[in-house]
Amino acid sequence: MIENEILKRLIEPPVLVEKANFTVKFAENPSEIATAQRLRYNVFMAEQGHMSTRQTPSVLDEDEFDRYCLHLIIVEKNSQEVIGTYRVHPGEVAVKNLGFYSQQEFKLGGLEKIAERSVEVGRSCIKPEYRNGAVVALLWAGMAAVHERTQCHYLLGCVSLPTADPVIGMAVKEYLKSKGDVFTSELDVAPQEAFAMPPVDPAEVERYITGDRKNELRQWIPPLLKGYLRLGARFGSEPVLDREFGAIDFLVLFNFDEIDQKYARHFL
Numbered sequence: 664m665i666e667n668e669i670l671k672r673l674i675e676p677p678v679l680v681e682k683a684n685f686t687v688k689f690a691e692n693p694s695e696i697a698t699a700q701r702l703r704y705n706v707f708m709a710e711q712g713h714m715s716t717r718q719t720p721s722v723l724d725e726d727e728f729d730r731y732c733l734h735l736i737i738v739e740k741n742s743q744e745v746i747g748t749y750r751v752h753p754g755e756v757a758v759k760n761l762g763f764y765s766q767q768e769f770k771l772g773g774l775e776k777i778a779e780r781s782v783e784v785g786r787s788c789i790k791p792e793y794r795n796g797a798v799v800a801l802l803w804a805g806m807a808a809v810h811e812r813t814q815c816h817y818l819l820g821c822v823s824l825p826t827a828d829p830v831i832g833m834a835v836k837e838y839l840k841s842k843g844d845v846f847t848s849e850l851d852v853a854p855q856e857a858f859a860m861p862p863v864d865p866a867e868v869e870r871y872i873t874g875d876r877k878n879e880l881r882q883w884i885p886p887l888l889k890g891y892l893r894l895g896a897r898f899g900s901e902p903v904l905d906r907e908f909g910a911i912d913f914l915v916l917f918n919f920d921e922i923d924q925k926y927a928r929h930f931l
Contacts, residue, residue, distance in 0.1 A: 669756050670733055679808035687805040690734040699734045699748040700725045706788040731760050735805050749787035751809055754778045765821055768858045768903045769914050772851030780816035818917040822888045823910040829860040831883050832902040832911035834871035845898055847916045852899030860904045895921045
């Protein structure tokens with residue numbers, strides 16, 4: 664049961680997007696939330712082998728932030744199976760409770776100025792057999808619906824690289840830098856001490872940029888990061904190492920006033 668009054672207001676009506684074969688909606692009850700958490704567990708731990716250090720008495724990926732979030736789910740209509748999910752953490756809830764999940768990994772100077780006008784998204788995952796353009800587009804459609812429902816000004820969160828190799832993390836930073844003015848100036852972003860990456864050899868990074876490993880870099884850049892980039896999102900300039908998840912994370916901040924309308928028509 665949802666206890667927070669702000670979440671109760673935002674969840675109605677629960678259906679966000681209707682398509683021929685899929686429904687995008689907010690989970691309405693503990694059973695639907697548990698189904699989303701089970702999918703997260705299956706993707707993050709059982710499939711990807713992340714979170715191996717976490718004590719998991721059940722086959723659910725759950726943490727202290729879940730009770731303060733809405734859980735967006737994609738439901739396949741014929742089977743009624745939940746095939747995708749991410750969680751939605753309204754800033755006006757975050758500032759009154761635990762803060763944002765992203766603050767565990769990043770120091771976010773200036774966040775207090777935009778926090779209540781922001782929504783944090785995270786824990787995004789899709790069942791392997793549904794990882795195609797149509798279902799990824801549903802995640803973007805859900806994101807647009809969340810924006811409309813909450814009237815948020817900013818979207819923030821962590822976008823993860825499927826590797827814990829800090830050399831690749833720094834190579835992706837250089838990739839982002841090559842795309843122009845993509846690092847945020849609205850927030851002062853720095854790693855929390857426990858998430859700071861170890862030093863890397865610049866020569867090893869350069870191998871992924873201009874050297875013999877250049878063609879390998881694209882496999883480490885997830886579609887979600889590319890989508891954010893095309894829409895005009897900004898990123899924190901310093902990635903962090905999430906040892907629990909075995910991933911490199913970048914802070915992403917999306918200002919809806921800076922949206923690239925050309926790509927918005929496609930994604931949103």
